[in-house]
Amino acid sequence: MGKALLIIFVKNPELGRAKTRLAATVGEEAALAIYKRLLERTKSITQPLAVDKTVFYDQALGENDLWSAEDYSKEVQSTGDLGVKMLEAFQSSFAKGYERICIIGSDCYDLTTEILNQAFSSLEKHDAVIGEAVDGGYYLIGMNRLITDVFQNKKWSTEEVFPSTIQDFKKKGISYFELPILNDVDTEEDLGDWAQDILKGHRKA
Numbered sequence: 001m002g003k004a005l006l007i008i009f010v011k012n013p014e015l016g017r018a019k020t021r022l023a024a025t026v027g028e029e030a031a032l033a034i035y036k037r038l039l040e041r042t043k044s045i046t047q048p049l050a051v052d053k054t055v056f057y058d059q060a061l062g063e064n065d066l067w068s069a070e071d072y073s074k075e076v077q078s079t080g081d082l083g084v085k086m087l088e089a090f091q092s093s094f095a096k097g098y099e100r101i102c103i104i105g106s107d108c109y110d111l112t113t114e115i116l117n118q119a120f121s122s123l124e125k126h127d128a129v130i131g132e133a134v135d136g137g138y139y140l141i142g143m144n145r146l147i148t149d150v151f152q153n154k155k156w157s158t159e160e161v162f163p164s165t166i167q168d169f170k171k172k173g174i175s176y177f178e179l180p181i182l183n184d185v186d187t188e189e190d191l192g193d194w195a196q197d198i199l200k201g202h203r204k205a
Helices: 020-026 028-046 082-095 113-122 161-172 193-201
Strands: 004-010 052-057 073-076 100-104 128-133 138-143 176-182
Touching (some): 020 028, 113 138, 113 176
Parallel strands (some): 004 052, 128 176
């Protein structure tokens, strides 16, 4: 088993469940199509990584989907808020013997293979790594040992998440590396040129 692991949190791509804030302005079908594009992008940037990769679905294991069993192992997220789900994913993965673990979602179209490689490399010299999202959250967090504080007492999906996580690092004297600031996709304003063909295809007459 490799010493490094990338955890990918995804939602099962079903109408009405994916990108609900985005769906409020573009419609559920367009939001689902955009989410599927985000999943494809996430696969394209993670597949080349020379680390183990596990996809954690939010509801049920996906079968015959874009995540091939040859490249990705599959699990289901635990119940609870996002912090509980991430903490349990890290705990179970460290228990399997991994020494460097990073987690991402599937909402960051601007994320690249190079940045992911940078994240894992940074964990050879730092205790933790984090990538700030424009909205005040983060698109990646990683560590070379379990740091439980970062998953607790957080107001998830708010601009407080990133600064409060940095505060946790500083309080504990944890060395950390910051990746470039990138944009997560939550609303229509977050969409780039890559989504325009989808929006045009679902534009109401």
